[in-house]
Amino acid sequence: SQQGEEDPQALSIQxxxxxxxxxxxxxxxxxxxxxxxxxxxxxxxxxxxxxxxxEKHSGRLRVTLDTSKKSSSLLITASxxxxxxxxxxxxxxxxxxxxxxxxxxxxxxxx
Amino acid sequence: DAGVIQSxxxxxxxxxxxxxxxxxxxxxxxxxxxxxxTMMRGLELLIYFNNNVPIDxxxxxxxxxxxxxxxxxxxxxxIQPSEPRDSAVYFCASSDSTGVNEQFFGxxxxxxxx
Numbered sequence: 001s002q003q004g005e006e007d008p009q010a011l012s013i014q015x016x017x018x019x020x021x022x023x024x025x026x027x028x029x030x031x032x033x034x035x036x037x038x039x040x041x042x043x044x045x046x047x048x049x050x051x052x053x054x055e056k057h058s059g060r061l062r063v064t065l066d067t068s069k070k071s072s073s074l075l076i077t078a079s080x081x082x083x084x085x086x087x088x089x090x091x092x093x094x095x096x097x098x099x100x101x102x103x104x105x106x107x108x109x110x111x
Numbered sequence: 112d113a114g115v116i117q118s119x120x121x122x123x124x125x126x127x128x129x130x131x132x133x134x135x136x137x138x139x140x141x142x143x144x145x146x147x148x149t150m151m152r153g154l155e156l157l158i159y160f161n162n163n164v165p166i167d168x169x170x171x172x173x174x175x176x177x178x179x180x181x182x183x184x185x186x187x188x189x190i191q192p193s194e195p196r197d198s199a200v201y202f203c204a205s206s207d208s209t210g211v212n213e214q215f216f217g218x219x220x221x222x223x224x225x
Contacts, residue, residue, distance in 0.1 A: 031212055042115075042202060042216035043154075088154065092212050097142055098167055099214060101154040 006089060006102040014110050019076040021105040023089030024069075030094045032065055034074050037086045037104075046074075046087075081111040115217035117203050123223045129191040132220045135184055136205030144204040144214060145178055145188050154202075160186065161208055172197075193224045 006023045013019055025032070031050050035043040049056045049065045049072070056063045062075040076083055086106050090099040116135040124130055136143050144159040158168040160180045171178070175194070180186040190197055200221050204214040 033213070035216075042218045043204075043214075045213045045215070048211055048213060096167065097161070097206065097208065097212050098144060098156045098159045098170075099146075099212070100156070101146075103153050 006087075006105045008105060009103070010106045010108070012108040012110065013079055015079060015081055017079055017109075019079050019083070019107055019109070021074045021087050021107070023072045023074070023102045025072075025089070025091050025100075025102070026070065027091075028093060029067070029091040031092055032063075032072050033090045033092075033099070034061075034063060034072075035088045035090060035101075037088065039085075043088065076107075079107075079109045081109050083107060084109045115203055115205055115215055117201075117217035117220050119220060120218060121221045121223075123225065124193055125225050126194055127192040128224075129189065130193045130197075130222060130224075132188040132201050132203075132222070134186045134188070134203030134217060136186070136203070137215055138184070140205035140207050140215070141183065142206045142208045143180060143186050144206075145186070146202045146204065147199045148202060148219070149199045157188070157201075190222075193222075195224045198222055198224050 029051050033048045034046045037043045047058045047063050049063050060077045065072045086104045088104045089102040118133045141162050145157040148154045156170040158178045163180045178188045200219045202216050202219045204216045206214045
């Protein structure tokens with residue numbers, strides 16, 4: 001079953017704008033990761049944040065984690081048409097390496 | 112490295128037939144995961160192996176599903192008999208259990224059961 005929800009379910013923005021996606025989860029976690037999925041393709045890992053971290057950056061990506069609220073956000077700055085994809089958060093728990101995925105956000109970046 | 116390899120990429124079969132999905136993980140990875148993706152249920156774990164041993168099969172829907180990992184470089188997911196509700200995209204992923212849990216996904220097998 002899905003760990004939690006992501007919002008928004010769908011997001012449409014113009015190229016150059018920032019895109020923010022949020023993820024909530026239900027149980028204690030070890031790590032939280034964000035993955036990207038292009039239509040008809042497999043998932044690609046973007047970034048991982050550990051439960052004792054609050055913020056992490058990678059290129060145009062910024063991830064925050066609030067364990068007290070059991071939530072995370074992914075910010076993509078200066079979006080490009082090539083960022084169009086579905087984005088999923090995924091969590092794992094101590095002693096359990098299998099990932100539990102959120103419901104995903106479909107991002108459309110208009111050129 | 113070629114990444115995680117799955118075959119076939121597409122499978123169309125009739126209800127009641129046996130289906131076998133195959134996966135070759137990334138060389139050196141010792142954890143292997145099978146996930147299923149549907150519109151209704153999203154992405155969900157079916158089973159995962161560590162060092163070829165099944166660790167968690169709680170996501171396997173029922174006895175019609177079975178998975179094996181006879182060696183470090185090969186795994187199969189079998190459905191017998193298949194049913195229309197098994198139609199989904201099945202993903203295999205692998206990771207190195209000694210490091211952070213970044214998982215590398217294959218391209219998936221799109222299964223359609225008529």
